[in-house]
Amino acid sequence: MKIHFWGVRGSIPSPGPHTFRYGGNTTCIEVRSDDGSLIILDAGTGIFPLAQALLKQMPVQAQVFITHTHWDHIQGLPFFTQLYIPGNTVRIHGGYDVVAGRGIDQIMEVQLQYSYFPVREVEMMARIEYETLSIGEPVTVGDATVTPLLLNHPVVNFGYRVACNGKSVFFTGDHEAWTNMYAPQDEGYAEYQQMIDAQQGQLDQALAGLDVLIADSSYTAAEYATKVGWGHGTLEGNIAWARRLGVKKLICTHHEPTRSDDDLERAFAAALEAAEYAPGRPGEPEILLSREGLELVL
Amino acid sequence: MSAMTPELERKLGTAVERMPAFPRSVQRVLELTRNINCLPKELVAVIEKDPVMTVKILKVINSAYYSLPSKITSVGQSVVYLGINTIKNLALGFAAVGILPRMNAAGFDVQRYLLHSLVVGGVARQLATQFAKGEADSGDCYIAGLLHDFGKVVFAQFLAAEFRDALTHSAEHSVPLHEAEKTVIGVDHGLVGALLAKRWAFPVHLVDCIRDHHNPLAEPSVMMDCLRVADQVVRLREIGDSGNPWRATEACAAAERFGDDIEALAAKIGSLDKIVEDAMMFAQVGKEE
Numbered sequence: 157m158k159i160h161f162w163g164v165r166g167s168i169p170s171p172g173p174h175t176f177r178y179g180g181n182t183t184c185i186e187v188r189s190d191d192g193s194l195i196i197l198d199a200g201t202g203i204f205p206l207a208q209a210l211l212k213q214m215p216v217q218a219q220v221f222i223t224h225t226h227w228d229h230i231q232g233l234p235f236f237t238q239l240y241i242p243g244n245t246v247r248i249h250g251g252y253d254v255v256a257g258r259g260i261d262q263i264m265e266v267q268l269q270y271s272y273f274p275v276r277e278v279e280m281m282a283r284i285e286y287e288t289l290s291i292g293e294p295v296t297v298g299d300a301t302v303t304p305l306l307l308n309h310p311v312v313n314f315g316y317r318v319a320c321n322g323k324s325v326f327f328t329g330d331h332e333a334w335t336n337m338y339a340p341q342d343e344g345y346a347e348y349q350q351m352i353d354a355q356q357g358q359l360d361q362a363l364a365g366l367d368v369l370i371a372d373s374s375y376t377a378a379e380y381a382t383k384v385g386w387g388h389g390t391l392e393g394n395i396a397w398a399r400r401l402g403v404k405k406l407i408c409t410h411h412e413p414t415r416s417d418d419d420l421e422r423a424f425a426a427a428l429e430a431a432e433y434a435p436g437r438p439g440e441p442e443i444l445l446s447r448e449g450l451e452l453v454l
Numbered sequence: 455m456s457a458m459t460p461e462l463e464r465k466l467g468t469a470v471e472r473m474p475a476f477p478r479s480v481q482r483v484l485e486l487t488r489n490i491n492c493l494p495k496e497l498v499a500v501i502e503k504d505p506v507m508t509v510k511i512l513k514v515i516n517s518a519y520y521s522l523p524s525k526i527t528s529v530g531q532s533v534v535y536l537g538i539n540t541i542k543n544l545a546l547g548f549a550a551v552g553i554l555p556r557m558n559a560a561g562f563d564v565q566r567y568l569l570h571s572l573v574v575g576g577v578a579r580q581l582a583t584q585f586a587k588g589e590a591d592s593g594d595c596y597i598a599g600l601l602h603d604f605g606k607v608v609f610a611q612f613l614a615a616e617f618r619d620a621l622t623h624s625a626e627h628s629v630p631l632h633e634a635e636k637t638v639i640g641v642d643h644g645l646v647g648a649l650l651a652k653r654w655a656f657p658v659h660l661v662d663c664i665r666d667h668h669n670p671l672a673e674p675s676v677m678m679d680c681l682r683v684a685d686q687v688v689r690l691r692e693i694g695d696s697g698n699p700w701r702a703t704e705a706c707a708a709a710e711r712f713g714d715d716i717e718a719l720a721a722k723i724g725s726l727d728k729i730v731e732d733a734m735m736f737a738q739v740g741k742e743e
Contacts, residue, residue, distance in 0.1 A: 306520075342495065
């Protein structure tokens with residue numbers, strides 16, 4: 157299995173000299189299974205350079221998995237050039253939006269309203285299919301399986317575990333570890349804490365044996381104090397999670413758009429130091445920042 | 455047991471989609487959600503006091519879209535799964551349906567019904583905690599109390615004329631309301647509540663409890679004991695109004711667990727002031743009632 161990062165930024169594309177080393181495109185990760193099947197995790201603006209790279213291949217069979225439909229995870233979708241080329245098949249997977257009462261099939265219909273984009277979906281010549289996923293029910297893609305797991309974000313957000321021939325990677329999309337909405341002195345605190353612990357326990361169980369964790373690490377622990385409930389994780393929290401899961405590699409992603417490369421490296425170094433990161437120590441995961449162009453082979 | 459005609463079932467099955475929530479919760483949801491930093495626990499406290507909002511949330515969380523390994527019975531648990539923002543937006547959607555009118559063509563006072571349901575829920579939870587620890591989930595007992603008479607509010611809203619006749623029949627012939635419902639409508643509120651709960655994929659034990667809370671031949675359960683006795687205690691104390699005018703002296707519904715003297719039990723439970731005060735504020739029922 158091969159993983160290629162095409163977009164690593166959170167919230168809004170942030171090009172420019174200050175983000176040159178890590179990249180300014182929003183989330184898009186290409187995963188190739190051992191038999192070459194193409195899995196695309198999220199369609200942020202990073203999907204556009206991926207589309208350019210794919211132009212050499214014809215026809216393309218792409219399986220796009222959308223973690224959730226916030227802009228930074230779908231903005232590049234109409235620029236996924238393969239959608240316009242006859243002979244291609246693009247299958248878009250995602251969750252059910254309980255507020256709108258619609259499945260993932262609404263994604264382009266909403267995004268391509270004529271005032272906002274000049275091309276209509278019927279004018280896209282590829283075969284476009286939609287699949288609204290159920291929690292925990294795996295989808296087969298070539299020799300890989302992709303399993304959606306429900307995480308915690310203001311909208312329904314699926315993390316995806318991609319497994320192929322005994323190796324596996326999990327991408328969180330946007331996720332904030334569950335927190336107790338009650339204060340310790342409140343009546344409902346203990347009961348709610350039990351529910352959260354059970355939820356986290358179920359997720360950890362579903363991730364048993366994982367090799368690579370790619371996690372939303374938007375904030376530092378210090379920044380998080382004023383951002384509780386925004387639906388994002390922290391560098392420190394993910395380091396602890398990766399250790400608990402016993403993964404081999406943790407990739408921290410969804411970098412804050414306001415963070416320059418230098419700031420990002422400083423925040424990362426401070427988090428590693430606070431966690432007493434000991435690379436090479438038995439059981440210690442390798443911890444990296446995601447950047448555009450980063451490739452992993454599992 | 456009387457039968458439910460397919461037409462009645464269809465009519466009631468779609469009913470709750472269109473059912474508005476209670477005035478106080480609609481007002482509070484709108485107030486709270488104006489502030490982007492509204493506290494999740496405050497929103498949950500509002501939703502879990504409104505039977506309509508509660509059933510709508512539980513319906514969503516237990517729907518096939520989530521295919522969760524076990525059924526969810528609490529609003530809090532729904533927040534863990536869906537996130538507070540989704541719950542907030544769902545609640546806003548429920549609020550937009552409108553406000554359940556206090557008086558309906560059936561002449562059934564929904565605010566006093568709400569008071570009754572909230573206090574029965576509170577007392578059932580307390581009974582479970584105080585007398586049946588480890589045997590019944592106290593949260594489930596609260597939900598059972600909150601929803602046990604939900605069928606009545608559905609009747610009042612969607613079968614108003616028939617329900618009015620049942621209320622009159624119960625008063626004039628001195629029979630319990632659930633008997634009058636069977637005579638006039640063909641089914642009692644327990645069966646209707648259970649039908650809806652089943653349709654929404656609520657847990658089986660909750661469906662059974664709602665259906666059978668007036669059926670003396672039903673398989674007993676600890677949750678049912680707590681619910682029935684809570685219902686008796688609340689009626690004994692004359693808090694709220696379930697619409698049931700029948701006041702025959704009753705033996706304790708679960709004498710083995712709670713003793714046969716319902717008045718002594720009521721004394722043992724102690725003050726219900728806090729439960730009643732909270733419920734009154736929410737049901738917007740004045741103290742004079």
